[in-house]
Amino acid sequence: MTAENNITENVKPVLSINKWKFITWLFIITIVMLFASQTSAYLVRRAEGNWTEFEMPSIFYWSTSVLIVSSVLMFLAQRAAKSDDFGKLKTYIAGAFGFGTAFLVMQYIGWTQLQETGIYLKGNPSGSFLYILTGLHAFHLISGLVVLIFALVAAFRTRIHSKNLIQIEVCSTYWHFLDILWVYLFVFLLYFR
Template identity: 60%
Template sequence: MENIQHLKVDKEPQATLSMDPMKFILWLFVVSIIMLFASQTSAYLVRRAEGNWLEFEMPKIFWYSTGVLLVSSLAMQTAYFAAKKDDFRLLKIAISITFVLGLTFLWMQFEGWKQLVAMNVYFVGNPSGSFFYVFTGLHGFHIISGIIVLIYAWIAVFKQKVHAKNLRQIQICATYWHFLDLLWLYLFVFLLTFN
């Protein structure tokens, strides 16, 4: 019995790899969105190759909305950097600008749809128009989800729960927002190239 008490462990247990559960969920969500849009763009290319494809010029408002989304991403990154430096004034301004620009992007997408209808490009009819509405609509839905994430971060910012020692919420928000920006850039270039 005494021998058992004097036993020494030569090896320390190895640390297990761990990840923040919320960040893990975010990355699962991002991967599922990538798979969704990859399947949709593949279907687009296959259907386009079959013929009976209406070509139309993308309304200019989609160009402008792309610029709005890029600026919103810069504002989001500014908010993140401000949080790291505990610059609460800049943090509040930058995250508020991101929120307003996100809503502006959605409004511009809706206006783009109205312009498509004026050009006789409808959701039902030629598959080229259907795909365009599906792509922009799905992305718009994900922008709405991004705005919801942004609202939670915005509330935390104004309650001063986001700061240099607690960046988790702003990191998740920034990661998702930048992903949505990159996703739109991919869709925008894809639709310009293959329309």
């Protein structure tokens, strides 16, 4: 009987991770691989020649700032959830959603400015890559806005609170990732246009 107790005492606890966090990180890794392949293809194609250089629309600078503000709001939302400040939690998530939506509108305006300068999806590969990279990011940002809507609804139903932070943590992780991804793309496109 004492040997059985010794065996029980020597069992190490199994490490576990929340399934939603695991899925989020798998999705993030997939997106990183997608954009790594696209930026690599961009560099390879650029080196082949026949590449039109262009100025980035000024609104892309502003949209980058808008997205950074949305990331700050998500950080504040997560802090508000930890302290059970439900009013601020809802306000910050709604603000992050609003700034995210403004970013998408600004991206569209940037695309129209590019077209006014003669940079199109079809034509020179530089324009094609620009639209594809920014369009892929916009698509993923839309998925982030959907995640924000679910978090906002959960906040209104008080399902997000200091004892239940999984949803806001997953939402915040994904949103911050999308913001960092845009900053990377923006700097990449500025440097390698």
